[in-house]
Amino acid sequence: MKLPFEEWTIEKRFSRNVSKLFNEAFICYKGAAYRASLLFSYLGFLTIIKEIIIKSNKATSIPQGRWDDIWKEYSMKMRTRKMNFMPLQMIRDLRFPMT
Numbered sequence: 070m071k072l073p074f075e076e077w078t079i080e081k082r083f084s085r086n087v088s089k090l091f092n093e094a095f096i097c098y099k100g101a102a103y104r105a106s107l108l109f110s111y112l113g114f115l116t117i118i119k120e121i122i123i124k125s126n127k128a129t130s131i132p133q134g135r136w137d138d139i140w141k142e143y144s145m146k147m148r149t150r151k152m153n154f155m156p157l158q159m160i161r162d163l164r165f166p167m168t
Contacts, residue, residue: 072098087116 078091094109127136 083113083117084120087113087120090116 072095075091075095078088083091090109090113094106094113097103097106097109127133131139
């Protein structure tokens with residue numbers, strides 16, 4: 070049985086990363102793991118926002134030099150932090166909280 074939200078995500082044809090996160094959310098929801106489902110849904114929506122920002126064009130009020138600096142700074146952070154693995158670390162932290 071497909072959930073209405075599941076059908077909506079199929080219609081929207083999100084990126085592979087977003088689809089994986091939402092699919093995990095559906096699996097968790099169907100298994101009554103509601104907190105995990107909420108977490109994966111939240112990460113899916115954040116990934117959508119991140120992708121929209123990355124694909125956006127420069128605002129006319131920002132000078133080109135400043136825009137280039139922003140992208141250089143972003144690229145450096147992506148390489149040093151390995152942002153693609155950040156959600157997995159967040160999940161590990163939630164499962165094994167420091168007391």
